[in-house]
Amino acid sequence: MTLNKLLKHICIIPFVALISSQAMAVNLADRIGIGYSNSFLSGDLDSVQVKYSPTNTLSLVGALGINTRDDNSTFGFSAKAHKIIFHETNLNFYLAGHAAFISQEFGNDTESGTEFAVLGGVEFFIPGLENLGITFETGFGISSLGNGITFKTVALHPLQAGMIFYF
Numbered sequence: 780m781t782l783n784k785l786l787k788h789i790c791i792i793p794f795v796a797l798i799s800s801q802a803m804a805v806n807l808a809d810r811i812g813i814g815y816s817n818s819f820l821s822g823d824l825d826s827v828q829v830k831y832s833p834t835n836t837l838s839l840v841g842a843l844g845i846n847t848r849d850d851n852s853t854f855g856f857s858a859k860a861h862k863i864i865f866h867e868t869n870l871n872f873y874l875a876g877h878a879a880f881i882s883q884e885f886g887n888d889t890e891s892g893t894e895f896a897v898l899g900g901v902e903f904f905i906p907g908l909e910n911l912g913i914t915f916e917t918g919f920g921i922s923s924l925g926n927g928i929t930f931k932t933v934a935l936h937p938l939q940a941g942m943i944f945y946f
Contacts, residue, residue: 805909807832807871807945812912814943816842818935819855820894821881821924826855830943836863838873855881861900870903875916881924892924896933900940914940 812830817823826844833839840859846852857879863871877896882889898918905911916935921928 805904805945806835807838808835809833810945812943812945814912814941816941817844817939818842818877818916818941819844819857819879819881820896820920820922820929820931820933821855821892822853822883824853824855824881826857828941828943830945837861838863842879850884850886852884853882855879857894859898870901873900873902874898875900875918877920883924890925892922894920894922894924896920898933910945912943912945913937914942916940 810832814828814830815825816828817825819826824844824846826842828840828842830838830840838861840857840861842855842857842859844853844855846854857877859875859877861873861875863873865872875896875898877894877898879894880891881894882891896918897920898916900914900916902912902914904913914935914937916933918933920931920933922931923929
């Protein structure tokens, strides 16, 4: 684990402990949100995501990530569907399906592939900031980037699964 990742984990634990006892769930029907994620299974690719909730129990998410580094560029697009399975006083618990396309350049070679995942997640809200959703996700995924197919377990903390500001 790199020092940067270790510092992220050390910083997020007190933050979650501080606000988790005060979180509030909100009604997301007919709301749209914009935020970030880093939830591609095949690599470290930050992305901008848009989330729309046509009902209080269903959300659709699209994410786009682009990195144009020389000899190591990456592009990815993902789509998710969240189905809230129950509302708690402080949290929304959901099940999600994730499908993505990703393309990575390695020197002169470019590899493309797809990803699929089944996830369970939690989205919580901070009192006074009810428009800010903070997400955790976990589950199983499969990726076809490169040579062969990779099966993975998935565990995404808020710095990866993302945060969304709802309008």
